[in-house]
Amino acid sequence: MTEDRPDDGPVTVIEPSVRFGLGLAGTWRSRELLLIFSRRQISARYRQMLLGTLWAAMEPLGLLLMMTVIFGLLLKVDTEGYPYPVFAFAGMAAWLVFSRATLAVAGCLLDNMGLISKVYFPRLILPVAAVARELFDGLLMMAILLLLAFAYGYPPTPRMLALPLILAFSALLALAVGLWFAAFLVKFRDIRPILGLCLQAGMYATPIVYSASLVPDRFRPIYDLNPMLWVVEFSRWALLGKEVALSPALFLSGGVSLLLLLGGLSVFSLYERMAVDVQ
Amino acid sequence: MSSERAAIAIEGLGKRYLIPRRDGSRLRAHLKEFLPFAGRDENDYFWALRDLDLEVRPGDVLGIVGKNGSGKSTLLKILSGVTPPTAGRAVLRGKIASLLEVGTGFHPDMTGRENVFMSGALLGIGQAEIRAKFDEIVDFSGIETFIDVPVKRYSSGMYVRLAYAVASMLRSDILILDEVMAVGDVSFREKSQKNIEKLAEEGRTILYVSHNARSVASLCTSGIILDGGRCVFRGTAKDTVTAYLRRVHHYDDAPDMNAAAHDLAAAPRMTHGKHVLRRASTHAPDGTPTNRFRTGGGMLVRIAYEGATVANPYFSVLVQNEFAERVATLHSTHQGGDLRIPANGVVECRTDDLRLGEGAYRLMLDFGSYGGTRAAMVSLDCVPNAIPIRVELGEYVKGIGLDSFQGAAHRSAWRLCDKDTGAA
Numbered sequence: 001m002t003e004d005r006p007d008d009g010p011v012t013v014i015e016p017s018v019r020f021g022l023g024l025a026g027t028w029r030s031r032e033l034l035l036i037f038s039r040r041q042i043s044a045r046y047r048q049m050l051l052g053t054l055w056a057a058m059e060p061l062g063l064l065l066m067m068t069v070i071f072g073l074l075l076k077v078d079t080e081g082y083p084y085p086v087f088a089f090a091g092m093a094a095w096l097v098f099s100r101a102t103l104a105v106a107g108c109l110l111d112n113m114g115l116i117s118k119v120y121f122p123r124l125i126l127p128v129a130a131v132a133r134e135l136f137d138g139l140l141m142m143a144i145l146l147l148l149a150f151a152y153g154y155p156p157t158p159r160m161l162a163l164p165l166i167l168a169f170s171a172l173l174a175l176a177v178g179l180w181f182a183a184f185l186v187k188f189r190d191i192r193p194i195l196g197l198c199l200q201a202g203m204y205a206t207p208i209v210y211s212a213s214l215v216p217d218r219f220r221p222i223y224d225l226n227p228m229l230w231v232v233e234f235s236r237w238a239l240l241g242k243e244v245a246l247s248p249a250l251f252l253s254g255g256v257s258l259l260l261l262l263g264g265l266s267v268f269s270l271y272e273r274m275a276v277d278v279q
Numbered sequence: 280m281s282s283e284r285a286a287i288a289i290e291g292l293g294k295r296y297l298i299p300r301r302d303g304s305r306l307r308a309h310l311k312e313f314l315p316f317a318g319r320d321e322n323d324y325f326w327a328l329r330d331l332d333l334e335v336r337p338g339d340v341l342g343i344v345g346k347n348g349s350g351k352s353t354l355l356k357i358l359s360g361v362t363p364p365t366a367g368r369a370v371l372r373g374k375i376a377s378l379l380e381v382g383t384g385f386h387p388d389m390t391g392r393e394n395v396f397m398s399g400a401l402l403g404i405g406q407a408e409i410r411a412k413f414d415e416i417v418d419f420s421g422i423e424t425f426i427d428v429p430v431k432r433y434s435s436g437m438y439v440r441l442a443y444a445v446a447s448m449l450r451s452d453i454l455i456l457d458e459v460m461a462v463g464d465v466s467f468r469e470k471s472q473k474n475i476e477k478l479a480e481e482g483r484t485i486l487y488v489s490h491n492a493r494s495v496a497s498l499c500t501s502g503i504i505l506d507g508g509r510c511v512f513r514g515t516a517k518d519t520v521t522a523y524l525r526r527v528h529h530y531d532d533a534p535d536m537n538a539a540a541h542d543l544a545a546a547p548r549m550t551h552g553k554h555v556l557r558r559a560s561t562h563a564p565d566g567t568p569t570n571r572f573r574t575g576g577g578m579l580v581r582i583a584y585e586g587a588t589v590a591n592p593y594f595s596v597l598v599q600n601e602f603a604e605r606v607a608t609l610h611s612t613h614q615g616g617d618l619r620i621p622a623n624g625v626v627e628c629r630t631d632d633l634r635l636g637e638g639a640y641r642l643m644l645d646f647g648s649y650g651g652t653r654a655a656m657v658s659l660d661c662v663p664n665a666i667p668i669r670v671e672l673g674e675y676v677k678g679i680g681l682d683s684f685q686g687a688a689h690r691s692a693w694r695l696c697d698k699d700t701g702a703a
Contacts, residue, residue, distance in 0.1 A: 009452070014357060014369040033400045040386060040397055047388040047429075118379045119401050120360030276362045277296060 022262070023269035026122035034125045038132035045133065056137040057144045060096055064089050071209045080211055082240050083152045086145075090239045091208035091232040093145055097138035098170040098228055099199040104130035105178025106195055109275045110186045116276055123272040124265075127179055135171045142167060149239050162238040170231045173257055179264030183271035187278045206232055224249035227257045284372060286453055286484040287335040287358070292367035293508075294353050295324040327353040329508045331367070337452075338482040342489065342499035342516055344523045350508040351488045352457060355379060358486065359455050373452025373484070376403050380457070382442035387431035391422065391441050394430055398445045412448050419470075420444035440467055447474045454478060454485045472498070493602040493684065496520045520602070528603040529664045530641065540568060541666050543644070549661040555646045558583040559665050564631070570668045572633055574688045575675035580609075580628040580666070582644060588622050589648040589659065596628050597643040598635065600683040607635060607687070612649055635670045638683025642666040 027034065046053050064085060071077045072084030079087040108126040109116065116123065142163055146156065185191040206228045207215075215223050223229070230250055236242040328350040335341050343351050356362045358369060359377030384401040385394045395416055399409040409416070417423055420441040422433075430438055456475070475498055479485060489495050495502060495516055502519025504512035504526065512522045524530040529547040540560035548554070561570050564577035572578050580596050598607035609628055611618045620626065644665040647658040672680055672688075681688050 009373055012360070012371040012375060014360065014364060014371070016364050016366060032406055036397060036400045036406065040389065040393070043393075044386055044388055115384055115401070117356075117361060119377065119383045121401060273363045276356075 020266060021269055022265040023122060023124045024265070027124040027128065030122050030125060033121055034128060037125055038129040041129050041133040042136050053140060056140040060089070060092060060141050061144065064092065067092070067209055077210050078214065080213060080242070082236075082242065086149050086152050086154065086240060087211075087236065088209055089141075089145055089148060090235045091206070093138060093141040094167060094170045094231045094235050095203055095206060095208050095228065096141065097134050097167055098174045098231070099203065100137070101131045101134035101171050101174030102178045102199060103192070103196060104134060105175055106181040106185050107192060108178075109182045109272060110189070113186070113276075124268065127175055127182060127268070130178075131171045131175050134174070135167065138167045138171070139164065145239065154240060157241075159238045159241065163235065166231055166234050166238060170228065172261065173227055173231070176257060176261035176264045179268040180260075182268055183275050186275040202226075202228065208232060220247075221249060225253050225256070227253040229253075284337075285334040285370075286337040286339070286373060287333070287369065287371050287486070289331055289333040289369045290367055292328060292331040292333075292354075292357065292364050292369055293326060294328045294350075294357060294362070295326045295365045297323060298325045326508050328357070328364075328505075331510055333503065333510070333513075335484055335486070337373075337484055339501055340479045340485040340487060340499045340516075342487050342495035342502035342519060343505065344489065344492070344495055344502060344519065345505035346527060349505040351505055352379070353508075354505070355455050355457050355486065355488060371453055374403070375453045375455065376449045376451035377455035378402070378446050378449070378457065379455070381439050381446070383446075385430055385438070385442060388429050390429055391426040391433070395441070395445050398442065399448065402446065402449055403451065404445075404448055409445075409448070416441075416444045416448060419447060436467075443467070443471055447471065450483075452483060454483055456485060457488045458490070491602075492520045492524060493604065495523075496602065524601075524603050528599075528641075530603065531664065531667075543662050543665055546662045546665065549663050550658055552659045553586060555584050555587050555660040556582060556644055556662055556665070557585050559642075559644055559662075561642070561666055561668055564629070570666065572635075572668060572670050573673040573675065574635060574637070574670060574681075575632055575673070575690075577629070577631045578633050578668075580642065580644075581625055582628070582646075583625045584646065585623045587620060587624075587646065591649050591651060592618055592620060593645075593647055593649045593656070594618070594626055594628065595645045597645060599641050599643055601639055602684065603641075604684060606640070606683065633670065634687040634689070636681035636683050636685050636688050637670060637672045640668050640670060640683060642668060 046055065049055060051058065067088050068085045071088070072079075077084070105127040108130045109123070112126050116126075145163075146160065150156070181191050181195060205223075206226055212223070212229065212233065224247055230244075230253060233242075233244045237244045331354065343354065345351050353362075355377065356379065357364045358371065359375065359379060361377075361379070382394075382398065384398045386397065389397065395413065396406060396409055400406065417426055420437075420443070422437050422441055425433065425437065430441070433441070472494065475485070475487070479498065479500075485499075487495070487499060499516035499519075502512075502514065502516045502523075503510050504519060504523050506526070511526075512519060514522070521530075540558060542558055543556045544554060544558075559580065559582045560568055561572075562579040562581065563569050563572075564579060566579065582594060584594075594611045596609040597605055598609075600606050609630060611626070611628070618626070641664045643661065643663050645658055645661045647656060647660070649656045670683070676688055676690060
């Protein structure tokens with residue numbers, strides 16, 4: 001469905017032909033819907049929970065506690081001298097946003113089938129709203145993270161202002177990855193568990209519970225291509241002042257991320273219209 | 280914009296779905312579904328809509344009728360942009376809003392208020408507009424007290440009323456409506472029908488899908504009939520309804536009002552069994568053949584049958600008005616006890632006070648086995664349009680009279696009450 005607005009009002013042309021595009025213009029026109037939809041996504045998650053949005057913080061805190069006991073106290077993982085809970089949580093908050101948002105984006109068409117089979121709106125609103133919801137949780141986690149860092153003797157610094165940006169980047173990366181799968185997941189529902197498994201593996205391929213310095217140097221050129229590695233490294237830089245060793249892999253992985261996003265957007269806009277028919 | 284330009288112009292529109300034949304193995308069918316080049320042929324596809332050409336002028340109210348699975352919903356889905364067509368093209372001029380279900384985007388955990396804004400946004404109504412009309416919406420729905428309660432606690436009627444109230448705020452140039460009248464109680468249905476009438480008067484272009492022949496006849500200006508994905512009829516709303524009743528209910532255009540006896544051996548059936556009902560005739564109470572009756576008068580229906588060899592047999596005479604709406608049911612079990620009949624014979628149904636308003640009716644005749652309970656009733660031979668009859672009011676009710684779709688005829692006495700005996 002394409003829409004343009006000549007002088008005599010909108011004209012909609014409905015054709016079978018496939019059009020290439022990113023679907024950004026239509027989404028921008030419907031930004032009001034995007035806003036209200038994101039708001040609903042956020043408030044629907046915490047309806048009828050006594051602690052409400054506190055859960056956004058409780059869940060990762062529980063996870064952190066377990067990790068601190070196992071990796072920090074029992075295995076005594078080398079964190080280059082930083083207190084383990086802050087070290088791990090700085091990486092985990094960004095990772096949780098990424099992995100949850102990736103799954104939410106990949107499942108957005110299937111999860112909203114009732115809606116998209118009944119009413120037309122720019123479909124890109126669904127994944128973007130899903131990301132917005134995870135980003136909201138991520139910002140709450142950030143607040144906890146700042147408190148935790150303060151408790152361990154890291155007072156607020158201007159560096160910490162970079163944290164929301166880093167978080168936003170990992171959300172964008174999740175959009176880039178998830179969009180590739182969203183349309184196909186409607187038909188091939190196996191994708192969801194497979195993706196979940198890959199994300200679990202990805203968590204260990206990223207220096208979250210351990211420090212990247214543990215990885216042997218000869219693997220680093222490949223290891224460093226992981227865009228999430230840089231997200232984690234920069235969060236630690238923003239929070240703890242841990243130095244980031246810049247390498248060409250940073251720019252390479254940044255480029256790959258951008259291509260992933262552009263590719264994801266076009267794959268999504270190409271195939272989302274088929275989702276209703278193949279469900 | 281010149282006024283001649285069509286609001287909706289459709290050329291060769293078609294939609295096919297992949298439905299792999301299950302001739303080979305299950306695996307092969309699955310492969311065909313998943314892989315685009317796995318030897319699909321035309322037999323693996325099902326055309327839900329095919330070669331549709333249509334022009335709708337601005338201000339037209341087009342009724343779309345057809346049996347289930349005839350492609351009505353597919354057409355609306357394509358035009359509202361929910362699903363792409365496989366072939367053809369449609370050009371729509373003006374702002375479009377479609378209402379394919381009642382309560383689009385309603386979330387059970389959200390309050391009525393939140394859902395009004397969400398649903399409005401999805402239907403394309405701006406937040407500022409909804410805010411301005413919020414009181415009107417709540418007023419229309421009549422659920423002021425519950426507006427801040429999650430909609431999952433609503434009764435289904437309340438839910439539908441709120442959802443429809445939002446939809447009634449739609450003010451687009453082109454409105455696509457799917458069976459929206461089929462919800463809510465009678466008073467609410469009337470309210471929504473009035474709302475659609477108002478929209479039509481404002482000169483909006485409306486596409487309206489319905490099973491209800493009368494609402495199409497009263498709301499629409501033109502109509503089309505879809506059958507098996509193709510448009511098989513187009514014309515004025517009145518002609519469309521006539522043609523639809525003929526196709527679905529086997530109504531004939533000009534029933535033979537002179538013949539009082541009808542041969543049913545070759546008449547169209549609703550059932551697929553053996554033809555038990557053979558001939559039927561209507562008579563005045565004294566036995567004279569006729570098909571003109573009077574409200575409050577008597578009527579005899581005689582049915583000749585063959586091969587009625589089932590347990591607990593029943594016969595029934597079902598009276599339908601011009602829009603194929605059932606207005607009366609005369610059932611052989613109503614007199615109590617079994618009907619003891621030989622395999623071949625003639626049964627007579629007699630009623631002494633025909634409570635029908637003025638107009639033309641069709642008698643549907645049904646034969647079957649009732650098995651002791653209503654649930655165990657099986658229709659074995661049903662002739663939908665066996666005998667046409669006419670009913671005149673005569674002197675039974677006077678004044679403004681009573682039409683064939685206004686319900687049963689009842690005599691009533693009216694007087695002014697004394698103050699002290701009046702209703703409290």
